[in-house]
Amino acid sequence: METILVLAHTEADGTLARSAREALHAARALNKAIAGSQLLVGLIGENIQAAADSIAACPATKFFGVSGADFTVSRYATDAAAAAAICQAAQATIVVVPATSRWNRVLPGVAQRLGGRVDTHVTGLTEAGGQPAINRWYYRQRMEATISRTQRPWFIAIDPGSQPACECGAGTATVASVAVNLTEADQRTEVIGTREPKADAQTIRPDAHLLFVTGAGWTKKQADGQTHVPEAEKIILEFLKHTRASLGSSKSLVDLGGEGQAVLPFLSHLNQIGQTGSTPRHAKGLSTCCHGEEPHTVGWRFINERRAISLDPNCGWARGKADVLYVADAFKVMVKLNELLGQ
C-alpha cells in the first residue's frame, strides 16, 4: 500500500504558493488512481497552521508539520532535517513536492538520507498497472521518458506550471507536530536575505503571459554598417513596459555581456533561455534577432504559441520551431509595434 505524502513549505507570508497546490493536485490524482493508497500532507515553515487551514478540506487523512523560526528560511541543513523527520513520521512511500528552488536544493539529499530515490522536474504523475509512473524530460527537454521505480521512498518533485492547482477549500486542520533536533552544525549557514534588481529593472517575470526573447542580432551591425545598441535598449525596454513580458535571451547575447562588452546592460545569465539557461512556461513567446538554433529553442519546450522575427528565412524558427516567422528587420517592426501598443 502506497502512502503518498505531499510536502510543502510556506511562503514568507505564511501562505502556500500555487506550486504547492499543483503538487497536491498531482498527488491526489495518484491517490485516487492507486487503490488502497492514503494521502498525507506535511508542512514546513515558521508558522504552518494558516497554510494547513487553507487546504483543510483536501482528502488528506493526516497533516504533519515542522514549525519554528529555524524553518522560516530556505536552508539545506534545516530543511533536510525537517523533511526527513516528516517523511519518517508519515512512513511515506511516495513523497510529492513542488519543484521550488527550496525543495530542489534539499530533496535529493533527503532521498539519500532515507535510502530512497528521487526524480525532479517531473511533468506528469500517473498510474500504470497499479503502480505510480512519472514523466520527465532528458537532455534538456529534447526527449521525454516515462519511468517507474521499485525503491521506496520515492521522492518526486513536480515542475511548477505543469499541473492544475487543487481547489481544496479551507477549514480547520489538525496538524501533528513533528520534533526536529537541530545541531549546531545545522546552523552554520545564515540566510541573510534576497537580492534582486530594482522593481523597474526586474525583467524576469515568471507569471507573464508573454516571453520576449532578444537574440544577438540586436547588437550586430545593421543595414547602415553600424551597431545601434542604445536604440535596441530603448526599443526592448519600451516593449517590456507596454507588455509586462518576461525578458529572455539567447546564450550568445548573454555571453557577450559576460566577456565585458557593453551590450544591453539589463541582461544577465538569469535571462538566458535554453541549453544552459531556463525553460520557462508562458502562454506566448516572441523571438527577435535570434537564429532559433537547437541549444536555444530547447528552452522553448513549454511555450505554447511561438512567433519569431528574423532576417533569415532559413533560420531554425522556420524549421518547425515557430508557428509564425516574420522575415523582417526587428528594429523596424518593434518600433512600429511599440507605437501601436503605446496608443
Next chain:
Amino acid sequence: MNTAYQIVVCAGIVPDPLQTLEPVLSPTGPALKNEMMLPAVLDPWAGHALYEAANLAKNAPGSKVWLVSLGPKAKLQQVMMTVAQKVPFELVALDGPASGFTEAAEVAAALTEAIQTIPGLDKSKLLVFGGWESASRGAGATMQMVGERLGIVDQFQGVDQLTVGADGSLEILERIEGGKHQVSKCAGPPALLGWATGNLPEPKNNPQIGMTNMRTVMPALQKAKPTKLAGEGLAFASVTLPKQLRETKVVKDKSPEEIAAEIAEWINK
C-alpha cells in the same frame, strides 16, 4: 584570513549541444543513437564550476583543484584534450557510462568513492563544486547526494557567486524564483556548491597549462576505475522525441507596419 582550499569539482561529459539526439533502446536500457560517435563536451554548468574553482584557487594560495569525472575513458580523453588547456587541475577519472539515463544515486556513490580516494583530503578545507544540473539527466540531484555521503550539510544550488570574507566565511548567491538571488553566509568549509553560470567567461586555451595538466591526465585515464551503473529498480516504459513539429508559416512580404499590427493583435488576443 588566508585559507588554502581543497576544491573537488564533479563534472560529467555530455554530447555537444549542437548535435541531434535520438533515443534508442539498448540491451541495458535507453541510450542515444550512435552515442559513442557523438562529439562530447564538458557539461556546461560543471564547466562553470571548474572555472570558478580555478579562480578561487588562484586567489587562495596553497589551494588545489581536482576534477572528478565519470565517463567512457575514450570520451574523457577527447574532452580533456580541450579542458586541460583551460585551468590547472588534477584529474580523477572513472571509466563508465556518461548517459543521462543512468541513476543519479549510483553516480553519486561512484563519485563519492572516488573523492574519498584522493590522498590527503582534509574536510576542514574541502569545497565540493559541480553543476547544479547536467545537460544530460538534468535532474540536479547528484551533487546533493554526494554531499550527504560526504557528511556535508552546508549545501547550495544554483550558485552564481561566491565571495570569501575577511574572516574566512563564504558569502554565496543562489538562484531562486523570479530572477532573484538568495544571499547566505556559511562559516567556511566543508561546503558543497552546485554552480549555475557564475560570473566568469570561459578561459582561453593556454598550452602551458595543457602541458602541465596532461602529465597527470593521461596516467589518471590509464588507471580509471571501471564503474558499472546497474540502474537497479529503475524501469523506463518509454523514451520518445517530442512529436510536435509546428507548421511554420513564413511571412516574407509584409511591411513592418503590417507585421507590427498582426503581432499586436496576437499579443492582445
